[in-house]
Amino acid sequence: MGKLVGKIALVTGASRGIGRSIALRLAQEGAFVAVHYGKGQMEAGAVVRQIEQVGGRACAIGADLSTLEGIHDLFTKLDNRVLEHSGSNQIDILVNNAGIGQIVTLEETTEESFEEVMKINVKAPLFVTKQALPRLKDGGSIINISSFVTRVASPSVFAYSMSKGAIDTLTRLLAKQLGSRHITVNAIQPGIINTEMNAETLQHPDGQKYAADLSIFKRWGEPKDVADIAAFLASSDSRWITGQLLDASGGSHL
Template sequence: MSQKIAIITGASRGLGKSAALHLAREGVAIIGTYHSREDEAQRVVAEIESLGGKVKMLQLDVGDSSRFDTFATQVSALLSAYFKAERFDFLVNNAGIGMYASCAETTEAQFDQLMNVHFKGPFFLTQKLLPLIADGGRIVNISSGLARFSPVGYAAYASMKGGIEVWTRYLANELGPRGITVNALAPGAIETDFGGGTVRDNADVNAWVAANTALGRVGLPDDIGAAISMLLGDGGRWITAQRIEASGGMFV
């Protein structure tokens, strides 16, 4: 059986890094992307290689769709030259940015940036990569618990994630004949540097989230990495077109 290959956007840190490490431990080869912090990306490469895994990192700004043709060409060349493959198996659309602003305060520039990174980017990047993903493959789009619950300050961000969830269903229907599953995974509040690291570093916010979560704590990156790994494993083969929340029961 040939080795499975996953593309994970935003794999140099946070949830993407956790997913890459979980998959690497299961024998999946990794093509990760990073935005600007090459040093962090190379540390992930070293960690995966220490596990005996195969990994390459490529620079990509998911918010700049003009780069996607070039990126697809890079991926195709990398598959052939390094992984000795024509196709990859898994795509995790994870890369993202955090932004806090009420509806009244959100600027058009902020809105456009969120749209480009969180909705337009994944939509058209996936489109460009469809010829390279193997039949029977899997796609996981990262949404957010904020698409279900609605605290003030996340309207624009969460609206993009709502769009991701609708698109996920349509994509699952279109790719069903190829045996490709498509799901949206919606994390709750996670202890990362996302959005300035507020959930991780602000003790009051952390305690408030834990008090409003059925399992009594804030999520960790490994909680989400493990969930992504589950969806890409055998247990996810009959799951498609779903929104799956991994929040520990936040605001139930």
């Protein structure tokens, strides 16, 4: 029996990449998964079908997280779907995964590019979490997707790195605030993962060598490497871990 049987999870940005893999992994452990998507309706539907084909339960929910109206829309839809499934609007697991990558140096950063990355990578998880808290059961878990760029200075992704630093701070703040409710809050810091976000880097031999050489294991990461960590953090096995930033970069730049 899976470790998340009877649990309900919301995974933002779950139509592809790391979010998709996390949604599949949580469902494999028995959770009912709300697969959020921004624009990838077909991809999210495919994730739901893949979960259902192996006996799992899931639903796809589309919402624009760049605005507060869109976030409100997400939870209106989520309430309806969760009510259908369980008879209440309570959830057990929130995964703040939705985000955008941005290869832009400080010199190339514009007000528009800065606001774009902050809107999705910082503002969205903050207000998604705010909306989720009244719905999140005591003893639940919040998992934030950060990045190893908060540990390894990467000037080529300047504003992106700043945005993930904010996620690390949010993680610690929430862990402190929610301890009395026995809600664990942790962040995963992936390195270079084989997703659409890093497709340009990994399609060239030089990029492949660079990505592999970062890790002491001499390979780049796969989405399932992160998803397995998320499944652990979502389960009771991690009940004594909170406020932590878990490096998931394969020992990059040790």
